[in-house]
Amino acid sequence: QLENVGFIGLGNMGAHMARNLVMAGYKVTVHDINERTMKKFSDDGIPTKRSPLEVSESSDVIITMLPSSAHVLDVYNGQDGLLTNGSRLRPWLYIDSSTVDPQTSRKISMDISRCTLKEKKVYAEKPIMLDAPVSGGVPAAETGKLTFMVAKICNNMAMAISMLGVSEAFALGQNLGIKASVLADIFNCSSARCWSSDTYNPVPGVMMGVPSSRNYDGGFSSKLMTKDLDLAMSSACKVGSKCPFGSQALQIYQKLCSDGCELKDFSCAFRHYYAGKDE
């Protein structure tokens, strides 16, 4: 049985995307603040709603295709927004295909993760949010050939694992008597080189301008990394993908948070978990 899809934002891209879903047989309900756009849809027999909240009440899946972060925040958290109706939601999947900054996606994802489902689904215990921007422009939207980039949680899982790997290796190197700056020079011109070693090094004193150089303040909090790993593990579980390192990384970040480091940058795993020595 095809899901009831709520589509919000029927502009250059969204109008085509919503119509393609209708043609594919989905039961689509739409909303836009532009009255003329709404009329075109209702004239074509596609149900329209006066607010995001009303859309959410009749949908299992919500797709937003809005101009920018402020519009997305408004549609989710504004008056009669998608999350207005307290913490028990009907839709189990929220897909934001607008191109927005990661802070906005993270905020919405956090807000959704605090909610529960009105009715649990076989494939979801809690509502899920996907940050899924698209590429291909209006022609691809029209012909149903957009590229969706939903790989962010995979990227963040790899980033978490590489950060822990670099932290562990630096801690071992220092315990063997090698200075962190020497280790960094070696790693960064060898096969261990990666973003965690050459751009965001977790060892205090190795790089300027990164969270490790300012007591791990600012940056990407361990709490958010834990949330992303949690999302990655739930997704892995759903598709039967084995992620032993991902699941170990989740445990490490959960421990970091319960030890009081939840607001510190995720590279603080080096100091806290591996107890490496500074330069």
Ligand code: NAD
């Ligand atoms: P658009 O401006 O044509 O359409 C946005 C729609 O959102 C409009 O119909 C507007 O009325 C509606 N809207 C704005 N605020 C709203 C609100 N609060 N509630 C309900 N509806 C609201 O934009 P677009 O070109 O369709 O692009 C949408 C997103 O896709 C943007 O983030 C853009 O960066 C991204 N994108 C666009 C293209 C492209 O070629 N146009 C390609 C890739 C990605």
